[in-house]
Amino acid sequence: MVVNATGFRARYLADDPSLHPVRGQAVLVRNPGLTNWWVATGGEHPRYAFPRGDICLVGGTHEQGVLDPVPDPGTAEDILAAVATIDHRFAGAQPLGLRAGIRPVRPVPRVELMHEQDRTVVHCYGHGGAGWTLAWGTADTVAGLLASATGRPAATNGR
Known part of the structure; x- marks a missing residue:
């Protein structure tokens, strides 16, 4: 039994050409007084601000096909300018840190049980920027698929 x-x-391991990289970039700044998070869509990139105590994580980008994990300072400036037009409290914010990550994206996340050659494989990938959000649910689904394949009850974490 294999969990992929x-x-x-997984694009190469599972021969899945529908999986592609999308780079996201964000900037850490001092929190200008934000108590609730917000997300603005409709532009070239989604923009967001997530307060984390004394700092805020603001972003973002959605760069199709970009594999470079190194944050770009010019992109950070663009993010800060765009966020400041949405929420004026961010005007003049200075970066405390830059973050970038490569997100594995598919048209639809792949969470399924497959019988391949001489083994059973549970695939779980392609969630893109929602991977962190969907992790608990897909982990429960994977546990259920493993239980059905082995005939053993799924372990739970008490949730």
Whole structure:
């Protein structure tokens, strides 16, 4: 039994050409007084601000096919300018840190049980920017698929 949760590398491991990289970039700044998060869509990139105590994570980008994990300072400036037009409290914000990550994206996340050659494989990848949000649910689904394949009850974490 194999669980394939290899992120972007599943493109090669599972021979899945529908999986592609999308780079996201964000900036850490001092919190200007934000108490609730917000997300603005409709532009070239989604923009957001997530307060985390004394700092805020603001972003973002959605760069199709970009594999470079190194944050770009010019992109950070663009993010800060765009966020400041949405929420004026961010005007003049200075970066405390830059973040970038490669998100494995498919048209629809792949969470399924397959019988391949001489083994059983549970695939779980392609969630894109929602991977963190969907992790608990897909982990429960994977546990259920493993239980059905082995005939053993799924372990639970008490939730």
